[in-house]
Amino acid sequence: MTSHMTSPDVSLDSMSRQLLELLEAQDPDVARILRDEADRQATTLELIASENHVSPAVMHAMGSWMTNKYAEGYPGKRYYGGCVFHDEVEDLARERARKLFGCGFANVQPHSGASANIAAFMAMLAPGGTILSLPIKSGGHLSHGLKPNFSGTFYNIVDYDLDAETEQLDYDAIAATARECNPDLIICGYSAYSRTIDFAAFRAIADEVDAILLADIAHIAGLVASGVHPSPFPHAHVVTTTTHKTLRGPRGGLILSDDEAIAKKVDRKVFPGSQGGPLMHIIAAKAVAFGEALTPAFKTYCRQIVANAGALADALTGHGYRLCSGGTDNHLMLVDLRPRDADLTGADAEAWLETAGIVVNKNGIPNDPRKPMVTSGLRLGTPALTTRGLKEDDLRAVAGLIDRVLDASGDPGVCAAVREDVRAMCRRFPLPH
Numbered sequence: 285m286t287s288h289m290t291s292p293d294v295s296l297d298s299m300s301r302q303l304l305e306l307l308e309a310q311d312p313d314v315a316r317i318l319r320d321e322a323d324r325q326a327t328t329l330e331l332i333a334s335e336n337h338v339s340p341a342v343m344h345a346m347g348s349w350m351t352n353k354y355a356e357g358y359p360g361k362r363y364y365g366g367c368v369f370h371d372e373v374e375d376l377a378r379e380r381a382r383k384l385f386g387c388g389f390a391n392v393q394p395h396s397g398a399s400a401n402i403a404a405f406m407a408m409l410a411p412g413g414t415i416l417s418l419p420i421k422s423g424g425h426l427s428h429g430l431k432p433n434f435s436g437t438f439y440n441i442v443d444y445d446l447d448a449e450t451e452q453l454d455y456d457a458i459a460a461t462a463r464e465c466n467p468d469l470i471i472c473g474y475s476a477y478s479r480t481i482d483f484a485a486f487r488a489i490a491d492e493v494d495a496i497l498l499a500d501i502a503h504i505a506g507l508v509a510s511g512v513h514p515s516p517f518p519h520a521h522v523v524t525t526t527t528h529k530t531l532r533g534p535r536g537g538l539i540l541s542d543d544e545a546i547a548k549k550v551d552r553k554v555f556p557g558s559q560g561g562p563l564m565h566i567i568a569a570k571a572v573a574f575g576e577a578l579t580p581a582f583k584t585y586c587r588q589i590v591a592n593a594g595a596l597a598d599a600l601t602g603h604g605y606r607l608c609s610g611g612t613d614n615h616l617m618l619v620d621l622r623p624r625d626a627d628l629t630g631a632d633a634e635a636w637l638e639t640a641g642i643v644v645n646k647n648g649i650p651n652d653p654r655k656p657m658v659t660s661g662l663r664l665g666t667p668a669l670t671t672r673g674l675k676e677d678d679l680r681a682v683a684g685l686i687d688r689v690l691d692a693s694g695d696p697g698v699c700a701a702v703r704e705d706v707r708a709m710c711r712r713f714p715l716p717h
């Protein structure tokens with residue numbers, strides 16, 4: 285397949301070209317869809333805080349021979365023959381994960397962050413146990429206790445909340461709630477919280493009420509691995525994460541601990557407790573991504589993510605938007621649209637920006653009066669744009685593009701003009717290949 289089969293803006297690595305060529309011959313329908321998606325990613329600005337662009341090495345490790353194997357069990361103790369190289373790659377992934385996060389135990393088999401939480405909860409709690417966590421409406425995650433989720437179904441969930449004025453964690457208030465509800469497990473770590481988490485303060489609260497502390501660092505894992513955000517170790521008893529956000533690996537989950545007894549329980553609750561055969565192709569790609577994250581370049585990358593988020597946040601404030609909690613310390617920010625335009629909703633903003641080639645997600649802000657499918661806010665993050673090589677000045681320009689679209693209430697002519705500026709910016713900053 286030659287590059288003329290994708291848009292001229294898309295520059296593909298040789299293995300991706302071969303894949304499309306193969307699919308063109310065998311399955312043109314899927315080939316067309318994949319080509320369109322490659323084109324979409326290459327020509328749009330990705331500001332969804334939980335997304336990123338993996339390296340070709342990570343991507344192609346996912347599409348490798350490792351997918352053909354059942355490897356239930358763990359290295360050296362499998363239920364299937366033929367696992368010698370699967371043992372090697374899983375051991376390598378585990379070793380690199382331990383080194384990356386500075387802890388004694390890693391389970392690299394969870395299929396996702398939610399799967400990691402299922403296994404970790406099963407390891408730490410009896411059904412009906414009490415979990416103290418931040419609700420999703422305030423920036424938590426659905427697997428931390430949302431009613432229709434497994435967490436809200438099988439456990440007794442008690443909420444803590446952000447301080448109404450600062451929109452930040454209030455450790456004294458969390459401690460007071462913990463004393464009242466006497467939780468078995470306390471969760472810290474969030475999907476839409478832009479401030480540094482004080483893991484030591486959480487551990488002090490957990491110790492006072494004799495609870496387990498679980499840090500779900502899915503969003504900030506890359507920042508933690510690179511030392512740009514404080515580590516949950518040695519404070520958290522157990523740490524769960526995804527591998528595909530700031531960590532820039534394949535879509536998947538990971539569980540870490542420094543406690544041998546917990547480690548044993550977690551292994552049993554991942555397999556056979558909650559999963560069967562591990563996704564060995566994903567585990568191979570996790571090993572590749574962890575190897576990338578151990579390089580000095582990854583630390584530079586993570587510092588730039590945070591610098592870019594600061595620049596974007598300041599520029600948006602300058603355009604009249606309000607940032608929840610007043611700003612950001614990490615890779616993301618929650619933008620309250622109402623001070624810019626009282627009628628503007630997150631849903632409209634998301635749709636208009638997508639027309640202009642800027643991809644974001646609507647997000648409820650703390651105490652949002654609007655419904656979750658409407659919202660008054662946007663959640664913006666800089667990991668993917670930083671992967672493309674954008675720096676602070678470029679993020680200020682992105683803030684200007686966002687404001688042009690929203691100021692014009694999504695006017696089609698303005699969106700079309702911004703779309704061209706976005707294409708030009710994407711050409712200046714091609715995806716890694």
Ligand code: DSN
Pocket residue numbers: 334397425475502
């Ligand atoms: N859905 C993810 C996010 O966007 O933050 C969390 O799992």
